Amino acid sequence: MTRTSTIAVVAGALGALLLVAALRKSVLGVMVGAMLSPLPLAMVIFSFGVVYLPLTVFAGVVTVTVVSGSFSLAAVYLAVDAAPVALLSRLGLAAMVAGSKPIDGAALGRSVCWLVLVAFAAVVTGLALMSAGADGIEATLRARLEAILPALPQATAGAEPGINFTAARAEVMRSMAGLLPGIAAWDWCLRALISVGLGQLLLTKMNLAMWPTPAYRQFALPQWFFALFGAAAVAATALKNDAGFIAGNAAAILGLPLVLQGLAVVHYAAARVRYRLAWLALFYAVALATANIFSVLLVGLGVMDNFLQIRARYLTPRTGGE
Numbered sequence: 630m631t632r633t634s635t636i637a638v639v640a641g642a643l644g645a646l647l648l649v650a651a652l653r654k655s656v657l658g659v660m661v662g663a664m665l666s667p668l669p670l671a672m673v674i675f676s677f678g679v680v681y682l683p684l685t686v687f688a689g690v691v692t693v694t695v696v697s698g699s700f701s702l703a704a705v706y707l708a709v710d711a712a713p714v715a716l717l718s719r720l721g722l723a724a725m726v727a728g729s730k731p732i733d734g735a736a737l738g739r740s741v742c743w744l745v746l747v748a749f750a751a752v753v754t755g756l757a758l759m760s761a762g763a764d765g766i767e768a769t770l771r772a773r774l775e776a777i778l779p780a781l782p783q784a785t786a787g788a789e790p791g792i793n794f795t796a797a798r799a800e801v802m803r804s805m806a807g808l809l810p811g812i813a814a815w816d817w818c819l820r821a822l823i824s825v826g827l828g829q830l831l832l833t834k835m836n837l838a839m840w841p842t843p844a845y846r847q848f849a850l851p852q853w854f855f856a857l858f859g860a861a862a863v864a865a866t867a868l869k870n871d872a873g874f875i876a877g878n879a880a881a882i883l884g885l886p887l888v889l890q891g892l893a894v895v896h897y898a899a900a901r902v903r904y905r906l907a908w909l910a911l912f913y914a915v916a917l918a919t920a921n922i923f924s925v926l927l928v929g930l931g932v933m934d935n936f937l938q939i940r941a942r943y944l945t946p947r948t949g950g951e
Contacts, residue, residue, distance in 0.1 A: 637681045640669035641688030648706055649696050667710045667821055671828035674714065676837045679721045686711045713821030716744045720825070721840065732840070734847030734893070741886050742854050744821065748814035749882045756810060756875045766871045771806035807874070811881035818885055846900065847940075848893035850886050855935055858883040884928045890935070891927030897940045 630638075647666035650658025673685045686707070693699075693706045720732060720740050759766055826845075832838035861883050864876035895912060899905045916923040933939060 633677050633681070634684060637673045637677065637685045638688040640673045641685035642692040644669040644685075644710060645689035645692035645706055646696065648710055649693055649702065652702065652705070664820055665824055665827070667714045667824040668828055670710060670714050671717075671821075671824040672832060674718050674721060675825070675829050676832050676839055678839055679718045682715060682718055686715070709817060709820070712747075713744060713817060714824065716740070716747060717821055717825050719743070720843065730841065732843040734844055734849040735851070737843045737845070737848050738850040738854075738886065738890070741818075741822070741848075741889060742850060744818055745814075745882060745886050748817050749879060752810045752814050752882060753875055753879055756871075756878065765874065767806050767874050770809060774805055774809070807877075808881075810878040814878075814882040815885055846893050846897045848890055850890055850931070850935065852935070854883075854886060855932065858887060884924070887928040887931035888924055890931035891929070894930050894934050894939055894944075895927075897944050901944060 644666050647658065647662030647669075649662075651662030651666060652658070670682075670685050670689065673681050689706055689711065690703045693703045697703075717740055720737070756766055759769065829838060829842055833842055858880065861876055861880040865873060865880045867873075868876050896909070899909050899912075902908060916927075930939075
């Protein structure tokens, strides 16, 4: 076994151990593995090439199976870590076409689109095939959440008078059931996107990156994706009951790439001002504090950029890896 192959095997095993630690709720697993267990796999691909993907994934599958003693957890590893990173590995194929130049924004956008479309298809299919009761899919999800999360308080002895914990708990469960499918899809996509982006950053700092950093500020989605998002949004508004619930979650999932295009516009604009990092830090602090509102605003900004060409018309072009 060559040195590179050995590193790939060790990286696959490390990523698998981080995922198992996260599933077992250890401190390290929750702090690192919950979001970054795909990072070692991503770093192998973007330092050694796509050819090492199968070996690294195989090492991860073996590690999960041996450590957990369960083939089912190996399937979880394949689904939540290996599959999304494998989808994003097509960035490496795009980089080979680009040669010494950074991957352009259109190729980057297409790769993210395919990742999100897989999450979209999985969630929509899963919801459509779910055995729903008489009250529909959302009520079924709520019932399952209540069975999984019995620890949420129904009442508290020392609570302020007038607080109805039963009603509050029911509202929390209703909100969680409505958002859960979309949140799960976003989490699946973001874990891979963050791992790939962070991996490329670390490899670039260490001069180990196989390809130049993509031009993130040029991120652009294909036109057909906006049409697909618009159709899902219209369906979510027009349809009711289970069909409306599925369409609403579909629109939420398809909104992720639009948020990324909105962020690309923000970074493009920030590149033109002084104290760029300070402005971006302030922006992200406010965005995280008001995530729901900012997500909608960024979706709108992404749509506006597509139709009005904000970056091309009003902002000075500047390539780079941010």
